[in-house]
Amino acid sequence: MLSLMMCSLLQRSVAAPCPVSNCAMPAAPASAGPYGTYPSLPPPPPRTLSTVPLHPSVPEDAQRSGFVLSASGRLLLPGSIQVTLVLNGSGYVTQCTLNVTFYEVHPDSGELVRALTDTHVVDAAEWVLFDARAPRPCAAGLVGAAVDEAGGWLYYPVVATLTGPTQYNQYGREVARSSQSVLLVRQISLDGSGGSRTVFQQDTSNSNSSVFGNGRLSSSIALSGPVDASAGANASAAFLLLSPYETVSGLVLAVDLSGSGVVRARPVGLGVQATAWAVDQSTSSGTSTYDMYLLYQEGIQYDSNACRELADMFAFQQTPLSLGSYSCSSWWVARDRGAASAAAVATWPISTWTTWTSSAAPPTTKAAAPPGVDVEIVPFTLTTTTWPGPAQLAAGSSLVYLSDVYRCQILELDPTTAAAKVAAGYDGGGAGASGGGGCTRPVCSVFPSDGPATGNRAIASPGRMAADGSGALVFVDETTGRLRRLGPA
Ligand SMILES: *[C@@H]1O[C@H](CO)[C@@H](O)[C@H](O)[C@H]1NC(C)=O
Ligand SMILES: *[C@@H]1O[C@H](CO)[C@@H](O)[C@H](O)[C@H]1NC(C)=O
Ligand SMILES: *[C@@H]1O[C@H](CO)[C@@H](O)[C@H](O)[C@H]1NC(C)=O
Ligand SMILES: *[C@@H]1O[C@H](CO)[C@@H](O)[C@H](O)[C@H]1NC(C)=O
Numbered sequence: 001m002l003s004l005m006m007c008s009l010l011q012r013s014v015a016a017p018c019p020v021s022n023c024a025m026p027a028a029p030a031s032a033g034p035y036g037t038y039p040s041l042p043p044p045p046p047r048t049l050s051t052v053p054l055h056p057s058v059p060e061d062a063q064r065s066g067f068v069l070s071a072s073g074r075l076l077l078p079g080s081i082q083v084t085l086v087l088n089g090s091g092y093v094t095q096c097t098l099n100v101t102f103y104e105v106h107p108d109s110g111e112l113v114r115a116l117t118d119t120h121v122v123d124a125a126e127w128v129l130f131d132a133r134a135p136r137p138c139a140a141g142l143v144g145a146a147v148d149e150a151g152g153w154l155y156y157p158v159v160a161t162l163t164g165p166t167q168y169n170q171y172g173r174e175v176a177r178s179s180q181s182v183l184l185v186r187q188i189s190l191d192g193s194g195g196s197r198t199v200f201q202q203d204t205s206n207s208n209s210s211v212f213g214n215g216r217l218s219s220s221i222a223l224s225g226p227v228d229a230s231a232g233a234n235a236s237a238a239f240l241l242l243s244p245y246e247t248v249s250g251l252v253l254a255v256d257l258s259g260s261g262v263v264r265a266r267p268v269g270l271g272v273q274a275t276a277w278a279v280d281q282s283t284s285s286g287t288s289t290y291d292m293y294l295l296y297q298e299g300i301q302y303d304s305n306a307c308r309e310l311a312d313m314f315a316f317q318q319t320p321l322s323l324g325s326y327s328c329s330s331w332w333v334a335r336d337r338g339a340a341s342a343a344a345v346a347t348w349p350i351s352t353w354t355t356w357t358s359s360a361a362p363p364t365t366k367a368a369a370p371p372g373v374d375v376e377i378v379p380f381t382l383t384t385t386t387w388p389g390p391a392q393l394a395a396g397s398s399l400v401y402l403s404d405v406y407r408c409q410i411l412e413l414d415p416t417t418a419a420a421k422v423a424a425g426y427d428g429g430g431a432g433a434s435g436g437g438g439c440t441r442p443v444c445s446v447f448p449s450d451g452p453a454t455g456n457r458a459i460a461s462p463g464r465m466a467a468d469g470s471g472a473l474v475f476v477d478e479t480t481g482r483l484r485r486l487g488p489a
Contacts, residue, residue, distance in 0.1 A: 045452075046452035046453055046454050046455065047423065047424075047452070047453045047454075047486055047487050047488070047489055048450070048451065048452060048453060048486075048487045049424055049450060049451065049452070049453035049457060049459070049484060049485070049486050049487075050450045050484065050485050050487070051448060051450060051482050051483070051484055051485075052075070052105075052107060052110060052474065052482070052483040052484065052485050053109065053110030054105065054110045054483075055105075055106075055109060055110040055111040055112065057111050057112040058077070058103055058105055058110065058111070058112045059079060059103060059112075059115075061079045061080040061101075062077040062078075062079055062103045062105070063077055063078050063079070063080070064077060064476055064481055064482070064483050065463065065464060065476050065481070066078045066142065066143075066144065066464075067464065067466070067474060067476070067483060068102070068144065068145045068146070068147060068154070068466070069147075069466040069467070069468050069474050070147035070149055070281075070468065071147070071149055071281035071282065071396075071468055071469040072149055072468065072469060073107055073468040073469075073470065073472060074104060074107070074147065074149075074190075075104070075105050075106075075107045075474065075483075076102045076103065076104050076105070076116070076145070076147070076154065077102065077103045077105055078100070078101070078102050078103075078142050078145070078156075079100075079101035079102070079103060079115075081098055081099065081100050081140045081141070081142060081158070082098075082099035083096060083097070083098060083099075083138050083139065083140055084096070084097040084099070085097075085132055085137060085138055086121075087132050091131070091132050091133070092130060092131060092132065093124050093130035093131070093132050093137050093138065093162060094123070094124050094130075095121050095122065095123055095124060096121070096122045096124065096137075096138035096140075096160055096162055097119060097120070097121050097122075098118075098119070098120050098121075098122065098140050098158065098160060099117065099118070099119050100117070100118045100119075100120070100140075100142065100156070100158060100186070100188075101115055101116065101117045101118075102115070102116045102145065102154060102156075102188070103115050103116075104116065104190075104192075107474075107485065114191075114192040115192070116154060116188045116189070116190070116192055117188075117194070118186055118188045118196045120184060120186060120196075120198065122138075122160045122162070122182050122184070124162050124180065125180055125203065130162050130163070130164045130178065130180075131164055134163055134164055134166075135163075136163060137162060137163060137164070138160065138161070138162050138163075139160070139161050139163070140158055140159065140160040140161070141158070141159055142156060142157075142158050143157065143217050143218065143219045143221065144156070144157075144219045144220070144221040145221060146221050146222050146223045146240060147190065148223060148226070148227040148238075148257075149190070150226050150227060151227045152189055152190045152191060153187040153188065153189060153190060153227070154187065154188045154189075154190055155185060155186070155187050155199070155221075155223070155240050155257065156185070156186055156188070156221075157183060157184065157185045157186075157217055157221065157240070157242060157255075158183075158184050158186065159181055159182070159183050159184075159204070159216070159217065160181070160182045160184070161179060161180070161181045161182075162179065162180045162181075163178070163179045164178035164179065179205065180203065180205045181203070181204045181205045182201065182202070182203055182204065182205075183200070183201070183202050183204045183210075183212050183217075184198055184200070184201050185198070185199050185200035185201075185240055185255050186198055186199070187199055187257075197259075199240075199255070199256075199257055199258075199259045200240075200255045200256075200259070200261060200263075202263075211244065211253055211263060211265070212242075212244055212253065217242055217243065217244070218242075218243040218244075219464070220241075220242075220243045220252075220276060220277050220278070221240065221241065221242055222240075222241050222278070222279035222281075222290070222292075223238060223239070223240060223241070223257075223279070223281070223290070224238055224239040224240075224241055224254060224266075224279075224289055224290065224338070225238055225288045225289040225290050225338060226238070226288060227257055238257045238258075239254035239255055239256055239257060239264065239266070240254070240255045240257055241253070241254055241266065241279070241292075242254075242255065243277070250267055250268065250269060250270065250271040250272055250273065250274075250370065251265050251266060251267045251268060252265075252266050252268055252277070253265060253266070254266045254345070264345050265345070266345055267345075267370035267372075267373050268292060268294060268336050268373065269292075269294040269296070269334050269336050269369070269373070269375055270294070270296065270334055270364070270368045270369055270375060270377075271368050271369060271370050272296065272368070274294040274295055274296055275295045275296060275297045275331070275390050275391070276294075276295045276390070276391075276392050276393055277292055277293065277294045277295065277393075278292070278293050278393050278394050278395045278400075278466075278467075279291070279292050279293075279395065280292075280293065280395035280396055280397070280398060280400075280467075281396065281468075281469055282396055282397045282398065282468075282469035282470075282471075283338070283398060288338075289338025289339060290338050291335055291336065291337055291338050291395070291398075292335075292336040292338065293333055293334070293335055293336070293393055293395045293400050293415065294333065294334050294336060295331055295332075295333055295391060295392070295393045295402070296331065296332050296333070296334065296364075297329050297330075297331055297386075297390065297391075298329050298330040298331070298332075328383060328384065328385050328386075329383070329384070329385070329386055329390075330381050330382065330383045331381065331382045331383075331384070331390075331391045331402070332364065332377070332378070332380065332381050332382075333377075333378040333380060333393065333400060333402065333413065333415070334375050334376065334377050334378065335375065335376045335377075335378060335400075335415050336373060336374070336375050337374040337375075337376070339374060341372035341373075364377065365377070376415070378400070378413065378415045378418050379418045380413055380418045380420055382402060382404060382411065384404050384405075384406045384407065385406045387406060388405055388406070388461060388478075389405045389461070389463075389478075390405075391403055391404060391405065392405075392462070392463075392464070392465055393465070394465040394466050394467040394473060394475075395467055396466075396467025396468050396469055396470070396471045396472070396473070397467070397468075397469060397470055397471030397488065397489075398414075398415070398416075398471075399412055399413065399414060399415075399467070399471050399489070400412070400413040400414075400415050401413070401423060401465055401467060401473050403462040403465055403475070404425075405461040405462060405463075405478070406442055406461075407425070407442040407443075407444075408425050408426065408442060408443065408444035408445070408458060408459050408460055408461055408462070409422050409424065409425035409426070409427070409459075410422070410423045410424040410425055410459070410462055410465070410473070410475065410486065411423060412489070422454050423453060423454070423473070423486060423489075424453040424454065424457075424459055424462075424473075424475075424484075424486050425443075425453075425454065425457070425458060425459045426443035426444075426445075426454075426455075426456060426457065426458040426459075427454040427455065443458045444458055444459070444460050444461060444479075445458035445459060445460060446460055446479045446480065448460065448477055448480060448482060448484065453486055453487075459477065459484070460477045460478055460479035460480060461477075461478040461479060462475045462476070462477070462478065463475065463476035463477070463478040464476045470488040471488045471489055472485065472486065472487055472488045473485070473486040474486075
């Protein structure tokens with residue numbers, strides 16, 4: 001509803017100054033050859049944008065907003081988790097059974113290809129405390145998954161939380177509430193043969209022994225590299241990378257997929273907390289690890305010039321926007337080459353668990369990176385508001401996609417040259433002519449249409465995004481809940 005309102009407001013917005021540092025893309029230079037200077041080639045045809053259909057064969061509980069995209073473009077949607085309680089003779093919870101399903105959907109026809117199902121039992125460690133009459137005595141949540149195509153597995157973390165009844169004292173204050181959270185990382189065979197197993201399990205209720213806080217995870221989940229079992233002893237260790245939900249600066253947690261139960265801390269990027277990160281599954285350096293891109297938000301700031309656009313736009317509204325309610329931020333991207341040295345990967349548990357924070361250099365410089373981490377700062381900055389949500393990123397085919405949810409655009413960034421352009425969304429009406437990222441007034445549409453991805457074709461606010469190895473991008477249209485696909489360049 002908020003998005004709908006925003007879009008109708010945005011469609012009445014006015015032309016505004018451009019607060020983006022890389023707005024004007026330099027014209028492609030004419031190339032010099034032995035017989036003189038050749039004119040530059042005409043621009044390639046624009047990429048196409050289409051709606052991923054969902055055929056009636058796909059069950060209704062398939063959640064578009066949680067979609068998973070593999071490197072080869074396989075599309076999977078999680079279903080809702082079925083939870084079954086096992087009670088003892090007096091009605092107390094002793095076990096909680098989770099049924100998890102991922103629906104594989106054909107990316108073109110939208111038909112159901114297969115359903116991958118997994119059943120797992122979580123034992124109630126303190127089952128005496130879990131009364132089945134409590135509201136939601138067992139709940140479980142999925143936040144994402146990662147696909148290992150070479151090995152044929154889908155890996156997903158799931159957190160099961162058992163909650164007992166709340167006890168109150170005589171003054172009505174809550175005094176006790178038993179709960180237990182278990183983090184599981186499961187693997188399911190991708191071919192639907194039904195094989196599945198637990199590769200990691202940890203009780204996250206006890207913050208003394210768990211690095212996963214209280215078991216809440218963010219939705220950034222990726223493999224550290226290809227899981228190539230055929231390489232035998234020479235295979236580099238593969239990890240499932242997870243962000244702890246709580247504010248932990250400058251690192252991700254890496255769960256060893258060999259099932260050894262080891263979690264390592266992998267310092268990443270620039271030693272400060274990133275807003276989002278994405279792994280490019282098409283990159284694989286000599287050490288068999290993917291490159292990671294991290295999105296950073298400039299520290300809390302209120303830049304009145306950058307917000308002028310918003311102010312101008314709302315000057316037409318009956319109730320002018322209170323600019324103090326929304327902040328404008330600059331976002332920038334760093335590329336973390338997968339080949340972190342062994343010294344950069346700490347072993348967990350470690351006695352001195354500290355987050356890596358640079359004191360020697362401002363975090364926008366390479367010198368701020370943790371020792372042994374190879375980081376390159378992409379010389380590109382996007383300035384936009386944090387409303388209706390922060391920018392997000394996806395990576396594939398050595399390209400980075402950055403969403404500007406305020407302008408309803410997806411920008412494509414070449415991290416080696418920092419050239420940026422609008423890849424999807426209204427770009428000023430001239431099919432790519434406007435060049436640089438985010439340089440047009442915000443125009444959003446609640447009526448998505450298919451065809452060339454730029455020019456006059458407005459999109460709604462993009463939500464979750466993921467790119468495959470060819471650089472094709474799938475994203476959720478936050479307004480209509482549709483899945484949309486931007487073809488490869
Ligand atoms: C969960 O899966 C098991 C095994 O496939 C099945 O027997 C059971 O009925 C399922 N439960 C629910 C609630 O779907
Ligand atoms: C079930 O658990 C409750 C709580 O611990 C216990 O009081 C009760 O005796 C148990 N019932 C049976 C049949 O084991
Ligand atoms: C965590 O560790 C502290 C200090 O060692 C201890 O006092 C506390 O009881 C522990 N908490 C749990 C839940 O084990
Ligand atoms: C592992 O690497 C060593 C040294 O490079 C090589 O001699 C050996 O053949 C490799 N083994 C496999 C199974 O690839």
